[in-house]
């Protein structure tokens with residue numbers, strides 16, 4: 001059309017211009033749509049994929065990570081940085097190190113990193129309904145977490161109606177710790193040496209049993225012993241990096257550890273179901289005895305509709321007790337057993353704790369939770385035990401809830417994330433001589449107080465949305481158990497007895513049990529209040 005390219009509005013030229021505009025707009029829309037059709041996981045322009053080691057086809061980096069995964073990933077992190085990607089089988093896993101990077105991900109970008117991956121082993125925990133391990137991180141998870149937190153609070157910090165203790169938790173722990181003192185002295189008389197973990201685990205389990213079920217077990221109770229003494233069957237398979245979680249083929253091959261894991265979970269659920277059934281049979285709405293009763297109350301209250309529990313399917317309320325009981329005994333027992341190992345291998349440190357206890361609490365009265373702020377050396381010892389042992393080397397695996405960016409790296413939705421707590425606690429940029437066990441590193445120059453900033457660098461309870469809900473209870477328990485034991489007893493290992501502190505990798509790092517423990521009573525017990 002001659003002359004059509006120029007002309008006033010309404011002329012053929014104007015029609016051309018608007019067609020060109022339309023075409024340009026359509027082209028932009030098409031580009032946008034194509035961008036949106038970017039294959040999942042593909043890196044958008046201007047961003048990078050996290051660096052990481054090349055792996056073998058099919059296996060990925062599994063051979064490098066097979067043993068002491070926390071150490072292997074710490075070594076690799078030194079080379080590739082705080083945001084690194086490895087492959088386990090064909091599945092990419094994001095590994096986070098460095099306190100600042102972990103704080104950025106779990107706290108400042110907490111919503112993006114609060115998911116849990118759908119791992120094969122998690123399907124067997126609490127019949128796939130676990131608050132802690134299941135992939136749910138939506139509204140139901142939030143409501144369940146809130147309910148579990150409030151139940152835990154009600155039955156631990158609530159005042160004790162029957163004793164002079166400041167709260168129920170203090171009452172339960174004091175009772176169990178006193179029992180341990182008597183038991184250890186009796187074992188010394190009868191056998192001259194003993195293995196302490198077997199007794200610690202029942203006492204710690206009794207504290208969480210009292211809170212959850214209002215029940216205490218004898219140390220010889222076979223039903224409880226079978227449960228608490230086989231927890232390593234759980235921690236072996238639930239450890240970060242278990243190949244069967246990432247390489248589907250392995251699920252079809254016979255595996256002894258997987259079979260033990262499944263059996264353990266079945267027994268665990270059965271044990272808890274029996275307790276819940278007993279509670280339903282004796283339930284009295286005017287006498288809410290423990291956490292199980294209070295969860296039953298929430299279930300029955302659901303029809304009222306206004307409370308948090310209203311959003312949660314009924315069966316997912318009472319089985320919250322699985323998570324509380326499961327998380328509550330192995331972790332605190334492991335903390336106490338590492339503490340005893342550090343005490344017997346560092347007698348000078350034990351002596352300083354004894355001196356502090358004699359000076360501050362004396363010998364006439366029982367230690368209390370309120371003594372916590374008054375024993376800086378003992379607090380520093382506990383912090384150093386958490387840091388040095390880092391017995392939960394990783395948090396429970398996280399996953400991303402949407403596409404996100406961390407430190408300039410693109411991280412797609414549903415990426416499995418390992419958070420390396422061990423690396424933070426042994427980072428030379430944060431700690432002087434990190435491999436040395438030295439409680440003093442947490443104390444002010446005059447030794448009279450714990451340096452809060454240093455204490456907050458120790459990473460054992462996770463951070464952000466998924467941070468441990470039992471942290472306060474756990475810290476209080478470790479403190480009161482230890483202080484009550486150490487007020488009365490001096491721990492040592494009999495002559496020639498070997499103490500092997502090599503950590504054995506799992507969800508929690510354990511040490512080999514030591515049969516050669518001895519105790520000495522520090523002073524005769526008389527008329528204690």
Ligand code: HEM
Pocket residue numbers: 131132133145148152208323324325327328329331332335392394395396397460461462463465466467468469470471473474475
């Ligand atoms: C020294 C003892 C303990 C340590 C070191 C510890 C540590 C942890 C860690 C690292 C996590 C995972 C955080 C994450 O994934 O980012 C966690 C989660 C959890 N802990 Fe603890 N914990 C201890 C004791 C307890 C106790 C006594 C209870 C309850 C009675 C408890 C209940 C839980 C629960 C329910 C979760 C799951 C939270 C969620 O997924 O939302 N923990 N804990």
